[in-house]
Amino acid sequence: MIDAMPRPRPPHLQREVSRHGKVVWVVRVGRGPRIRIREVYGTPAFDVAYQAAIRGETPPGPQKAVKGSLQWLYEQYRDTGAWKALSAATRRQRENVFKGVLAASGSEPASDITTKHVKAGVERRSATPSQARHFLDALRGLFSWAVGAEHVRLDPTEGVKPPPRPKTAGFPVWTEEHIELYQRRWPLGTRQRVWLDVLLYSGLRRGDAVRYGRQHIRNGVGRIKTEKSKLELSVTVPVLPILQETLDAGPVGDMTFIVGANGTPLTKETFGNEFRDACNAAGVPGSAHGVRKVAATTAANNGATVAQLKALFGWDTDAMPALYTRTADRERLGRDAGHMLANAERTSMPSPSKKVRASSRKSQQKQGLTK
Numbered sequence: 001m002i003d004a005m006p007r008p009r010p011p012h013l014q015r016e017v018s019r020h021g022k023v024v025w026v027v028r029v030g031r032g033p034r035i036r037i038r039e040v041y042g043t044p045a046f047d048v049a050y051q052a053a054i055r056g057e058t059p060p061g062p063q064k065a066v067k068g069s070l071q072w073l074y075e076q077y078r079d080t081g082a083w084k085a086l087s088a089a090t091r092r093q094r095e096n097v098f099k100g101v102l103a104a105s106g107s108e109p110a111s112d113i114t115t116k117h118v119k120a121g122v123e124r125r126s127a128t129p130s131q132a133r134h135f136l137d138a139l140r141g142l143f144s145w146a147v148g149a150e151h152v153r154l155d156p157t158e159g160v161k162p163p164p165r166p167k168t169a170g171f172p173v174w175t176e177e178h179i180e181l182y183q184r185r186w187p188l189g190t191r192q193r194v195w196l197d198v199l200l201y202s203g204l205r206r207g208d209a210v211r212y213g214r215q216h217i218r219n220g221v222g223r224i225k226t227e228k229s230k231l232e233l234s235v236t237v238p239v240l241p242i243l244q245e246t247l248d249a250g251p252v253g254d255m256t257f258i259v260g261a262n263g264t265p266l267t268k269e270t271f272g273n274e275f276r277d278a279c280n281a282a283g284v285p286g287s288a289h290g291v292r293k294v295a296a297t298t299a300a301n302n303g304a305t306v307a308q309l310k311a312l313f314g315w316d317t318d319a320m321p322a323l324y325t326r327t328a329d330r331e332r333l334g335r336d337a338g339h340m341l342a343n344a345e346r347t348s349m350p351s352p353s354k355k356v357r358a359s360s361r362k363s364q365q366k367q368g369l370t371k
Contacts, residue, residue: 010050027053040078042099043071043106070113071106073146074098082145089207089227097138110146115156126163133162174294178284185282188249191259192278195271198257199291201243203299203313204235206275206288207268213256237312 009015016024025037027050035053039046043065052058065071077083083091101121105113118139125132140157147155179200186192198209207227216224223234239247253259260266266274276286296313306318 012054013050029054029056032056040071040075040102041095043102047103066107068109068111068151069106070108070110071102073110073151074102074106074142076149076151077142077145080145080149082141086141087227093134094138094141097135098142101135101139111152113143113156115158115160118156118160122160122162129163129165136160136162173297174285174290179294182279182282182284186278188246189251191251191261192275194246194250194252195258195275195278196291197243197246199288200295201240202235202237203292203295205292206272208235209288210256210258210266210268210271212258213253215255235312 012027012029014026014028016026018024023041025041025046027035027037033056035056035058037046037049037053039049065075086094118136121139122132122136125135136157140155143152143155143157146152179196182196183193186196198204198212199206202209202212202222204212204224205227208224211227212222212224216222217239221236221238223236225234247257251259251263253263253265256265258266258271260270260274272288275288279286292313296309299309299312304312306322310316310318
């Protein structure tokens with residue numbers, strides 16, 4: 001129970017978003033017809049419909065989940081304000097988690113899921129702590145809501161702890177040397193240069209950067225609602241002349257500045273992969289988040305306050321911007337206070353002169369101490 005790991009997206013399956021913001025799944029093999037799948041993504045019924053679409057058959061109609069099953073509980077949860085209050089990025093992340101969970105245990109009664117099962121699922125994913133945490137967060141969100149809605153009596157995730165986060169510095173921060181190397185490899189007029197400069201001079205997360213376009217800019221100022229924040233926050237940042245020069249050189253798309261080889265927008269996952277390839281070709285760290293970190297570091301070193309960093313980078317708490325300002329302040333204070341290490345009353349002893357050393361040697365010779 002609850003033992004399936006998330007799987008890669010099957011071939012020929014396309015994820016589309018309607019103008020109303022609804023996610024639609026479509027199967028298309030080559031230039032064949034587009035066949036829509038109406039089942040809930042990640043469920044056994046979805047897999048059956050997908051296999052039928054691959055064979056060119058019309059998928060069977062949606063099958064109703066048995067009331068009280070884990071599949072039924074998940075479907076109820078997706079229609080609630082608790083689910084819709086999650087950011088778009090978090091919803092996609094949890095959809096991927098539930099795809100594996102429901103494929104293995106969707107028909108099981110939700111009330112039969114125990115703390116033992118949840119702990120076992122976390123343990124199986126412990127080699128990849130981030131997957132274990134996402135798994136636990138997804139189930140915790142589901143069952144926390146389910147208890148409140150009186151669909152289940154107990155929350156099986158209560159008391160379950162995720163594996164500790166690895167003690168690392170996280171994504172490597174870019175340096176000015178990295179930026180120079182990348183720009184040398186990808187000059188103005190390349191889409192790879194647009195990618196870097198949009199990240200570097202907007203400070204946007206990858207998921208927001210791929211949506212950023214001319215429609216977000218008014219009077220030289222860019223404003224875009226962040227994808228990850230739980231609040232309805234907008235990032236506000238002026239379009240710097242150096243970024244405008246890059247955008248003018250292009251290539252950019254009609255609705256997004258970041259585009260692929262064919263000039264069309266990229267998903268954040270595809271962009272992450274292609275940006276990593278561009279970084280590898282330039283011999284620099286392949287992380288879009290590393291660019292965001294150097295942008296925040298630069299702003300903090302230039303004196304940006306916590307409030308200014310929150311407005312620039314879309315943080316909704318003081319914790320992250322305070323980290324950058326604290327680091328910048330420590331470095332600035334260290335430079336300013338360096339002269340305090342010297343004691344005004346302490347003087348250096350002069351080196352003995354040649355004359356003094358020669359006199360000492362003659363004295364030693366007289367005493368037979370040297371030959």
